[in-house]
Amino acid sequence: MGGLYMANRVVEKIKKGLRGELVIPGDKSVSHRSVMFSALGDTPVRITNFLPSADCLSTVGVMRSLGAKVEMLSPTELVVTGNGLHGLKEPETLLDAGNSGTTLRLMMGMLAPQDFVSVFTGDSSLHKRPMGRVIKPLSQMGAHIVGRAGNTKLPITVVPAGKKLQGFTYDMPVASAQVKSAILLAGLFAEGTTTVVEPYQSRNHTELMLESFGVKLDYEGTAISIQAQDKLTAPEEILVPGDISSAAFWLVAASVIPDSELLLKNVGINPTRTGILDVLNDMGADITLTNERSSGSEPVADILVRSASLHGTSFGADIMPRLVDEIPAITVAAMFAEGETVITGAGELRVKETDRIQAISDQFNKLCSCITATKDGLIIRGGSQNVWQQGTCFSYDDHRIAMTLAIAGMAGNGVEIEQPDCVAISYPSFYEEMAGLY
Incomplete structure (x- = not known):
């Protein structure tokens, strides 16, 4: 897929809150x-x-x-x-x-x-x-x-x-x-x-x-x-419900960027997939499910998320099957949360599209040096004492790493993403949606 990536993408720090509605693409x-x-x-x-x-x-x-x-x-x-x-x-x-x-x-x-x-x-x-x-x-x-x-x-x-x-x-x-x-x-x-x-x-x-x-x-x-x-x-x-793994980036972005309020429409809330909601709620996020309904055999809702003051948390293997794909996005939430977040039992991340544990540590530390990789997880030091820098980061052709780097850049101090177009693997309209929120 290397021939698809011909330019880096610069994501600037957003100067106001995220506002509006997004229809989340199919799961x-x-x-x-x-x-x-x-x-x-x-x-x-x-x-x-x-x-x-x-x-x-x-x-x-x-x-x-x-x-x-x-x-x-x-x-x-x-x-x-x-x-x-x-x-x-x-x-x-x-x-x-x-x-x-x-x-x-x-x-x-x-x-x-x-x-x-x-x-x-x-x-x-x-x-x-x-x-x-x-x-x-x-x-x-x-x-x-x-x-x-x-x-x-x-x-x-x-x-x-x-x-x-x-x-x-x-x-x-x-x-x-x-x-x-x-x-x-x-x-x-x-x-x-x-x-x-x-x-x-x-x-x-x-x-x-x-x-x-x-x-x-x-x-x-x-x-x-x-x-x-x-x-x-x-x-x-x-009828395919919206993908909560795609919604996760906006859930985190709206939670950590001040004065944000987003309505995410048609999101699948299958209980085996909603670990991201449990963790963010445990961190103090302001998330409300509305218009709950069924889409075939799958439960669906619209999700309203507002900016909130987050705090650190800990979670491990028992919840991992319900949120393993969302760990990169949760890392950004933890970087902005007060206190320490400890993630364990996430060894599967080392055999995804890339070694996501190592990728998160190597690349996100360029933006804010506050992450320690462990054998099966991450330790993230969050809080207002963290210093955010602009940086050039590599996506490893991994769609979730690229999208998470983008929300980190929006919320932090900007980022230049090398090989950004891998988002087409799961969310082809991601950058277009992001631009519409600026």
């Missing part, structure tokens, strides 16, 4: 799954408020390669028609997941039971990311998956197993929605019962969408069980 996780699951049905599904980001378009490309018909009516509206649960076709070319770990991990679960060969590739960043934690449980079900670096990294080939996968019970060492989803998708085709047991509940978009496609799941504590299905019954329409 990335739900957008991925809406296309994948619709491609396993046999009737047309209209998907609205789809997120037309690079990651989600990678999923569209993969499903087309597997024989699904995807008609783009507009950038945010499409119709997907599949060939039934057992109607996926052998791809004629490599399946390119781009930068999308979600595409790769979930599709391995979907393709492991198939009777044809699939070969995955992706961009240079995805080639570095570990896939062993998905491949291991799928292999225990009987899948035959071959990859580089001891079957852990791209390129990855899924070879027909020669017999049906076998359902089993998998005790997950770490809560992960992507690993859980891959196993449940394989369980759609496996003999017997497939059960996933999590140490903590991770985001449950896969479970909610499976149920909306007529699949019965059994729950006991943090265990989820699925049986093989003959077919999926696709809904006529899926």
